[in-house]
Amino acid sequence: MSEISSTAVSVDVQALRRRQGRFSALESGHRACLGCGQALAVRLVSESTGPDIMVANATGCLEIFTTPWPESAWRVPWFHSLFENTGAIASGMEAALKAQGRNTKVVAFAGDGGTFDIGFQALSGLLERGHNVLYVCFDNEAYMNTGIQRSSSTPHAAMTTTSPPGKARMGKRHLKKDIISIVAAHHIPYAATASVAYPSDVRKKVRRALAIEGPTFLQIHSPCPLGWGHEGDKSIEVGRLAVQSGLFPLIELERGALTGAMPLRQVRPVAEYLKAQNRFRHLFAKSEWADEELEHLQALADHNIEVYGLRGEGRDALDSEGADTIHRGGQRWA
């Protein structure tokens, strides 16, 4: 390092740049569980937003584990008001910045409970009024902060503390709400799903959303080791299986129309995904009912593959196995 010739410098600078840690809005030392998908998702999102953002954060795990007073893990301006008003808080911030002529981008962060359920109305208002806000939902498929209760995002048949399996029940009775379609039905410029298991896809979608003046929405599948019942070091694997089975399709919608879907070259059986998590263990009890539910979930995945045309036929470049690299007509972003 001490003797760098002038010709070598330019090369090394490039190499150094590539190795340099990207900006992250989250400092280390926060109190998320090991392997928390949501914590990782925030890092990925903020690597692409950079520091010039203002965050409106809903009540939930993320809010709690980042700001135990007097500590804060945030390196960007961050505001938490309530569980269900994040869409409106972000709207107000954006209106104020607009009135002041400031260009800082407003980003809203909320869990699936704060988005699909209790905060749904405020979100719809934000989308309808066209505020220039990127709304990110960290979808861990239950109310984790209060101890794993079902939300309308919880998948069918999953076990939570308010949808326990038993003699008369096989976990959650209802389907996972199709939030992305509902959001897209507001005809906003851009709405997409993503998964922490595909980091460069997340970054790319964030950059895409940020470039748009207007409301944009990102639903990031964020495994929760505690709530889903898997080891912390399996979060990425589990997240990837959700995508590869077709249960959680990665799609993009512009003004309500489907414009992108990540193809799956090798589709994995849903059972593989379910087996990896305790919240589905009652489905492997070898009862007739359990088998029916397994079939049902497989049918849901098949349906997604059909509707979104997920079965990849292209070259390897389109392969979701390629983990961090998803090429969809664009260049790889280092």
Next chain:
Amino acid sequence: MIKALEGSQALAEAVALCRPQVIAAYPITPQTHIVENLAKLVANDKLQCEYVSVESEFSAASVALGAVAAGSRAYTASASQGILLMSEVLFNIAGMRIPLVMTCANRAVSAPLSIWNDQQDSMAVRDAGWIQLYCGDNQEAVDTTIQAYKIAEECELPVMVCVDGFTLTHTLEAIDIPSVEQVDLFLPPFQFSRTLTSQQPMSAGALVAPDIYSEARYSHHQALLKAAEVIERVDNEWQTATGRGYGGLVKVELNPDGETGLLVLGSATGTFYDAIVEQALDEVRLIRLRSFRPFPIAALKEACAGLKRLIVVERALSLGSGGIVTAELRAALAGSAAMPLIHSFAIGLGGRDIPISTVADLLARVEGATEPVAFEIFAIDSDKLSPEDQ
């Protein structure tokens, strides 16, 4: 300039004079005309601001909160069910010490459904940590709105300006609308010490442990108590600037030496004033409580000094208990050497008319009483009720 204006229109003009950058509101009778008039001002470019037409009162309060956090003066208004829907946000705004001003166009709450005036809505959120100022007439509503921004921003506390629905909001009066210059001289440009910026990131709205929550509540409570002095000072400054003042926290409107007190909040003051003057009831001291939060104990003691009896007239009640203001007043005056006999009445609920004869009727009701009327909803006609409810 003196203009003949509907209360709501005058209020909209007063708000516009304060130059809010963000307005968010959701219509509800009797507040609607205020936000309609503001929308008109914005549409005609008489007010340059972001007018956010939200989908609920819950979001109205939240948008205003987000706007102040991001560094803009903001405004919202509501009433009745809207105030109740907002209530979670109202507590949050106050706890975060956000300098926001809102109008509560006072209305009864459901059920039974009523769109008419009483003060149950603002009374229901009295513990939210907001300053609450109750206006006697529309001139005061206009002037108090402008004062409210100054108070809010100096104290970093939200202010709810309570204006009786219909009685004030829908009544045409001759009102002196202050000039732009007057307001600009009086009210400094918006400044909020905790404005969010990405140059100096700050986290707001953290979770606190039991070791600090009590202290946070203490400092919020202290801030409200200290606001009393600011409310008085700002009212004095306004008096100097315009010649109009409202007594700060409490005003003795008539007969400061009278031995029978009549204490009231809001627009009923005008009716009582006229009754006392017309009927030459020189022994009746008319006291108006302007600031309900902070509750001005010292000023009330002073205003009540020398009274033999005091009739408290409220436009709301705590069901299962009784008079809200009365309970606080009794506690405040308890133990003082010359505690008057305090009679408590709720009147004019759900828009029931308060005729000018009310004062004489109230005086007759307590005439010669040696025991206080603990609490009574005045002039109930029990014939309207089924026998088991009487």
